[in-house]
Amino acid sequence: MDTHHLSKLRARARRLSRSPQDAEDLCHEVYLAVLEREAIGARISRPLPYMMTALRHAAASRARSAARETPMEDSYEPQVEDAALACFCTQVLIKLDSLPKTDRALLRRVAYEGVTPSELAEELDVPVGTIMSRLARARARLRNAVGIVSVF
Known part of the structure; x- marks a missing residue:
């Protein structure tokens, strides 16, 4: 995998994340997914678009999970x-x-x-x-x- 791809991946992850730590976690998650696919013999013909799509999906999945974990006290309405x-x-x-x-x-x-x-x-x-x-x-x-x- 090209280091040029990784720098673009990190830049995109920073735009999709709330913190640098979250961005780095997203990059690791996507990079690991690519390595796992290659380990089972799958060939990725265009790695950068694949990683960008995987990154976008991972960020959306995390956002959905965070929304579900919002405590009920934050949305309290008087009864x-x-x-x-x-x-x-x-x-x-x-x-x-x-x-x-x-x-x-x-x-x-x-x-x-x-x-x-x-x-x-x-x-x-x-x-x-x-x-x-x-x-x-x-x-x-x-x-x-x-x-x-x-x-x-």
């Missing part, structure tokens, strides 16, 4: 359930703002900031049971404001 959940969350946040200041502050510290009841008890210098009771009452007020009926 009705997502919209309903978003509306509910907005409603909860609005109702949270309508709670008394102490309840609102306590729920925000626990829910948003991730502060544990024991940390709050230490910070406020009160027993943990007091914090737990205040949290339970604040949560109950929020449930009532949102309209969620508690079974317990």
Whole structure:
């Protein structure tokens, strides 16, 4: 095989590929296919057009494979359930703002900031049971404001 053919093959592979590594891989794939054909005794009368066609087919095959491997997350579309959940969350946040200041502050510290009841008890210098009771009452007020009926 002529080195002139290889330089043309590489140039064409660079145009068909996204990266130099992909182009080199395509060249190797095509060159290997030619060598395998010659090893079984097949004669290629016009090697350059043969290699260019094989290169184009290999590049198209890789592009199709890459398209099939695109993760579903990239093509995510919101669903009705997502919209309903978003509306509910907005409603909860609005109702949270309508709670008394102490309840609102306590729920925000626990829910948003991730502060544990024991940390709050230490910070406020009160027993943990007091914090737990205040949290339970604040949560109950929020449930009532949102309209969620508690079974317990």
